[in-house]
Amino acid sequence: MDAVTCEGVSKRFILRPDRPRSFQEALIGLFRRRHQNSARRVEFWALRDVSFAVRAGTAFGIVGENGSGKSTLLKVIARILKPTSGTVRVNGRVTALLELGAGFHPELTGRENIYLYGSILGLKRREINARLDDIIQFAELEQFIDTPVKHYSSGMLVRLGFAVAVHLDPDILITDEVLAVGDEAFQHKCLDKIYEFARAGRTIIMVSHDLNLARQLCDEVLWLDRGQVRALGDPVSVTRAYLDWSNEKAFRRGAPAEAAPNRRWGTFEVEVTGVEFLDRDGNPTWFFATGDPVTIRLHYRAHRRINRPVFGVGIHLGESVHITGPNTRFAGLEIPFIEGDGAVEYRVRELNLTRGVYLVSVAVSDHSLTHLYDYHDRLYRLEVRSRPGREAFGPVYLPAEWRHLNGVAGSIRPLPGYRPAPPPSPGRQPG
Amino acid sequence: MPEFGSGTYYFKAMLSAIPGPDRLAELFRYRELVYNLVARDLKVRYKNSVIGVFWSLLNPLAMSAIFTFVFTVLMPSGLPNYALYVLIGLLAWNWTVGAVVGGAQSIVAHGPLVKKVYFPTEVLPISTVLSNLINFGFALVPLFGLMLALGQVPGPQLVLLPLAILTQLIFLSGLALAASALNVPFRDTAAVLDVLMLGWFFLTPVFYRVEDLAGGWSRLMYIVNPLASIIANYRVLLYYNTWPDPLFMLRTLAQAILVLAAGYLVFSLLRDRLPEEV
Numbered sequence: 001m002d003a004v005t006c007e008g009v010s011k012r013f014i015l016r017p018d019r020p021r022s023f024q025e026a027l028i029g030l031f032r033r034r035h036q037n038s039a040r041r042v043e044f045w046a047l048r049d050v051s052f053a054v055r056a057g058t059a060f061g062i063v064g065e066n067g068s069g070k071s072t073l074l075k076v077i078a079r080i081l082k083p084t085s086g087t088v089r090v091n092g093r094v095t096a097l098l099e100l101g102a103g104f105h106p107e108l109t110g111r112e113n114i115y116l117y118g119s120i121l122g123l124k125r126r127e128i129n130a131r132l133d134d135i136i137q138f139a140e141l142e143q144f145i146d147t148p149v150k151h152y153s154s155g156m157l158v159r160l161g162f163a164v165a166v167h168l169d170p171d172i173l174i175t176d177e178v179l180a181v182g183d184e185a186f187q188h189k190c191l192d193k194i195y196e197f198a199r200a201g202r203t204i205i206m207v208s209h210d211l212n213l214a215r216q217l218c219d220e221v222l223w224l225d226r227g228q229v230r231a232l233g234d235p236v237s238v239t240r241a242y243l244d245w246s247n248e249k250a251f252r253r254g255a256p257a258e259a260a261p262n263r264r265w266g267t268f269e270v271e272v273t274g275v276e277f278l279d280r281d282g283n284p285t286w287f288f289a290t291g292d293p294v295t296i297r298l299h300y301r302a303h304r305r306i307n308r309p310v311f312g313v314g315i316h317l318g319e320s321v322h323i324t325g326p327n328t329r330f331a332g333l334e335i336p337f338i339e340g341d342g343a344v345e346y347r348v349r350e351l352n353l354t355r356g357v358y359l360v361s362v363a364v365s366d367h368s369l370t371h372l373y374d375y376h377d378r379l380y381r382l383e384v385r386s387r388p389g390r391e392a393f394g395p396v397y398l399p400a401e402w403r404h405l406n407g408v409a410g411s412i413r414p415l416p417g418y419r420p421a422p423p424p425s426p427g428r429q430p431g
Numbered sequence: 432m433p434e435f436g437s438g439t440y441y442f443k444a445m446l447s448a449i450p451g452p453d454r455l456a457e458l459f460r461y462r463e464l465v466y467n468l469v470a471r472d473l474k475v476r477y478k479n480s481v482i483g484v485f486w487s488l489l490n491p492l493a494m495s496a497i498f499t500f501v502f503t504v505l506m507p508s509g510l511p512n513y514a515l516y517v518l519i520g521l522l523a524w525n526w527t528v529g530a531v532v533g534g535a536q537s538i539v540a541h542g543p544l545v546k547k548v549y550f551p552t553e554v555l556p557i558s559t560v561l562s563n564l565i566n567f568g569f570a571l572v573p574l575f576g577l578m579l580a581l582g583q584v585p586g587p588q589l590v591l592l593p594l595a596i597l598t599q600l601i602f603l604s605g606l607a608l609a610a611s612a613l614n615v616p617f618r619d620t621a622a623v624l625d626v627l628m629l630g631w632f633f634l635t636p637v638f639y640r641v642e643d644l645a646g647g648w649s650r651l652m653y654i655v656n657p658l659a660s661i662i663a664n665y666r667v668l669l670y671y672n673t674w675p676d677p678l679f680m681l682r683t684l685a686q687a688i689l690v691l692a693a694g695y696l697v698f699s700l701l702r703d704r705l706p707e708e709v
Contacts, residue, residue, distance in 0.1 A: 013707065022619035075706070079549045082703045099547035107475045116471055119464040120550055371543065 001091065003056040003172050003203040004077055009086035011047040011072055011227075046072040047083070048227045054220070056091070056171075059204040061218035061235060063211065063242050066265060066377065069227040070207045071176060074098060077205065078174050092171030092203070095121060099370060100161030106150035110141055110160055113149055117164050131167045138189075139163035154329070154369050159186055166193050172203040211239045246319065266374040270306050270338065270364050274299040275380050277360075287383050288351055290397075294382075296346040298362050300374075305339040310369060313346050314361035315353075316378050317395045323358070329369065352397050355386040448699040458551045468558035473565060487566055488573055491521045498638045508639065512581050515574075516670055520637035522570045523662045527603060528628060529563035534607025535614045535621055542709045552705055553698065556611035560603045564596070578669065588668045591675065594684070595664040602657055602687035605694030612701040615709050635659055653679075657686045 020026035046069045054060040062070050075081040077088055078096035103120040104113045114135055118128040128135075136145050139159040149157060166173075173194070191213075198204055198217065208214045214221055214235060221238040223231040231238045276284045278295040288294055296313055312327030326346065328335060335344075359378035365371060477483035495518040502508040502517070510516050537555040538545060545552055578585060614620035635658050636644070645652045653660045660683040667675040 021617070023617050023623050024619055026617070075547075080547070080706050094549075096547075096549065099543060102544045102547050103541075105471055105475060107478055108471060112471070112474065116467045119461075119467045120544065120548055122461070122464075122550065125463055 001056045002053045002089075003058075003091055004054040004060075004205065005087075005089045006053075006073075006077070007051050007087050007089075009047055009050045009073075009076060009083045009088060010045060011069075011076060011081060012084040013044045013046055015042040015044055045227050047076065049086070050224070050227070050229055051086075052222055052229070052232055054203060054205060056203050057201040058219040059198050059206070059217050061214035061221040062205070062207045062224060063209075063214055063221060063239060064224035064230075065246065066263070067226075068224040070224055071098070072227075073224065074174050074176055074205070074207060090172065093122075093169075094172045094174060095165060095168045095170035096174040096176075097162070097165045098174070098176045100165065101157050102161075102370075104149050104157065104161070107148055109148055110136075110139075110145040110152070113160065114164055117161065118168075121165065121168055123168055135160075135163045135167050138167070138193075140186075154367075155183055155186070157368065162186075162190055166190075166197075170202070172205065173197055175204070175206045211243060215239050263377045263379050264375065265377075266364075266372045268374055269304055270300055270302045270309060270373040272298050272362050272364060272374045272376060273301050273341075275360070275362055275376070277380075277382060286381060287385065290351065290354055290384060290386050292351050294348045294351045296348075296360065296362075298344045298346075298364075299341070300338065300343065300364060301341050302338045305337055306366075306373070307337045308367040309335055309338055309373070310365050310367060311335075311344040311346075312363045312365070314363070314378075315382070316359040316361065317356060318359070319378070321395065323353070323395060327363075327369070329367065350399070351384065352399060353384045354393070354395055354397060355384055356395060358382045358384065358395075445696070445700065448696065448702070450695065450699050454551070458553055461551055461554055464550060465554050465558045465561065468554060469562045469565065472558070472562035476562075484569055488570055491518060491525055491570055492573060494521050502638065508643075510640065512583070512670070515577055515581055515583065516666065517638050518574055518577060519665050519669055520635075520662050522567060522574060523599065523658070523665055524632065524635065524637050525570070526563050526567040526599065527606075527658060529566065530560040530603040531606050531610055532621070532624055532628065533559040533563065534603075535610035535624055537607070538611045538705060538709060539614050539618075545706050545709045552611075552702065553608065553695075556607035556698075557604060559611075560600065560607045563603075564600060567596075574669070583670075583672060585669065586672050588672065588674055591680070592665075592668055594680065595661070595668060598664065598680075598684045598687045599661045601684070601691050602661060605687070605691035607694070608691075609694035609697040612698040612705065615701065615705055631656075631658070636662060654686075657683060657690060660686065 020029050050069075050073065052060075062073060064070050072081065074096065075098070076083050077090065078094060078098065079088075079090075080096070080098075101113075101117065103117045105116065108116065111132075114132065115125065115128055119125070136142055139156075139162075141156060141160060144152065144156065149160070152160070175194075194204065194206075195217070204217070206214075206218075218235045220233060221231075221235040222229060223238050223242045231241055276297045276299075277286050277288070278297060279285050279288070280293045282295075298311055298313075300311075302309075310327050310329040312325060314325045315323045317323055328344065358381070360380040360382050361376055361378050362380070363375045364373045365375075366373070476487070495514055498517040498521075499514040502510075503513050534556040537559045538552060541555055544550075545555075575585070610620060610624065617623075635656060636652075641649045641652050641659055641663070653663065660679065664675060664680055664683060667673060
């Protein structure tokens with residue numbers, strides 16, 4: 001039996017730059033339209049003739065670039081958006097984890113928010129009662145459950161949101177990489193929960209940038225490219241084809257600084273207008289040596305007053321390895337508000353990266369880290385050369401020191417040290 | 432498929448937008464969400480302040496004191512127990528303002544939710560109207576206090592008060608539904624509403640008698656402005672202490688139902704666009 005069937009699903013967004021956004025503009029338009037006929041309509045097909053079926057009890061992955069229509073597809077399946085044409089059939093109760101804790105109210109306690117968020121997701125009070133202890137325990141918030149969530153950290157909020165959502169007991173779970181938040185231990189816990197879902201014979205539909213996860217978890221993978229189905233089928237071959245294609249594209253593109261516009265997204269109430277890498281004398285450059293001080297300066301323009309923004313930086317090696325992702329909130333820098341132009345600096349005393357080309361992302365978001373004003377995904381390029389005699393293996397080196405302990409006998413306690421496996425016996429050496 | 436923009440096109444779009452029984456059944460299934468949203472509004476409003484309820488009562492009481500001063504001392508209206516007369520009007524008016532202005536903001540204020548979670552969006556304006564109903568209910572306490580203080584013991588007509596309140600609830604739900612959806616494509620709805628509400632306040636017999644202002648045109652005023660009829664219902668029951676004209680009450684109810692139908696239609700026409708544009 002199929003849990004979800006999409007037949008020829010298309011979704012068209014009509015962008016009308018001239019459409020009045022207010023009664024005021026509509027009124028002015030009444031007088032103007034007599035002189036010029038300005039019915040400009042820009043059509044944009046976010047999805048075009050997408051067909052597939054997800055068998056009940058299987059995991060279905062969706063991969064594709066940013067802007068390829070993945071999120072739109074999930075929203076159409078979740079009934080949030082109505083397709084322009086085509087049909088979507090769904091058998092069973094659906095829960096869509098597209099944003100965690102979107103309905104939380106800061107003044108209410110964790111417990112009160114569980115009831116509120118649960119009912120937004122369609123749960124009855126007695127169903128929530130039955131699951132309340134599990135939810136609180138899963139979120140690891142036993143101590144703080146009666147504290148207003150305005151005092152929660154972003155990690156706690158995400159945990160609470162996820163805990164409520166996964167205890168809904170849906171037949172079909174739709175998720176959009178929300179797992180990329182929270183600390184690592186909790187991410188594992190969430191993944192375990194998703195695997196548990198899969199083992200329990202539930203249907204999972206997920207968007208993922210993590211191709212390894214898609215390969216491991218999914219029974220089938222769909223590759224969307226500009227709203228159309230590029231490939232559909234076996235996870236290994238589809239992710240392979242997608243990866244090859246995207247590598248080739250990145251190669252052809254050359255410098256990532258001239259990247260396609262789909263490397264940048266957000267709502268743009270605040271824009272990052274420029275990014276500079278400064279050396280120890282404050283001169284802009286993009287060549288550094290291992291161990292140099294580096295300042296990454298983000299210039300921004302806030303089109304209106306934005307309270308408590310969070311600025312962040314991401315450093316990546318190639319397309320797949322995310323090395324670090326600091327932000328002002330994690331560092332405890334509270335910016336009360338911004339308005340107009342300004343800049344934020346991320347100063348690295350010692351660049352612990354070894355030789356290579358690194359891609360840098362910058363972002364500005366709201367305080368909860370869920371609403372992005374402007375995100376530049378790996379748009380900037382930073383080159384690091386090594387210093388003679390310094391570390392060169394692996395992309396990073398950790399600030400550490402070596403010590404030699406002469407004459408310490410080899411009695412290792414069972415934990416936390418490890419005993420290596422015995423070396424292979426001389427007679428059975430390979431080669 | 433009729434041509435886009437033609438009269439037939441809009442007519443068909445309108446017909447298909449009319450919410451069917453499944454839509455209404457789904458809305459009913461989400462009643463718990465409505466309950467939780469109302470509870471949230473009240474908790475947030477009254478949290479951290481023991482005298483929160485007092486603050487919400489202060490406005491109508493202070494306003495009625497001012498009006499009473501103006502219309503019994505400065506320019507006497509000739510109405511006995513004017514304080515009671517005006518307080519009834521002010522309470523009904525405050526509920527209206529809260530429901531319409533708050534309702535207009537309700538969907539935009541929950542933008543991220545509407546974009547990312549599926550639920551019948553109607554619950555947002557409806558819960559705004561209901562949480563303002565609860566405030567109206569709180570405010571009835573000092574109203575009855577004032578009645579007793581003035582020596583007016585409510586009569587058996589009081590059994591009709593729930594019907595009068597239901598009429599206003601239906602009327603305001605229609606307005607809030609329309610305002611909440613219109614505010615998404617037209618973001619200056621709130622600014623337009625400010626002006627409209629001010630005009631409406633003076634054209635509604637809150638602090639005067641329709642008959643004093645409109646004379647022979649009173650009947651027309653009651654029909655054009657359903658809120659005038661709604662307030663008249665309250666006054667018959669609570670101020671004049673008599674049995675109302677059943678036809679007048681039923682006509683007001685029918686009008687409120689029409690407003691709800693029209694408001695829900697406006698909402699339904701815009702509904703599919705809400706998650707895209709909010």
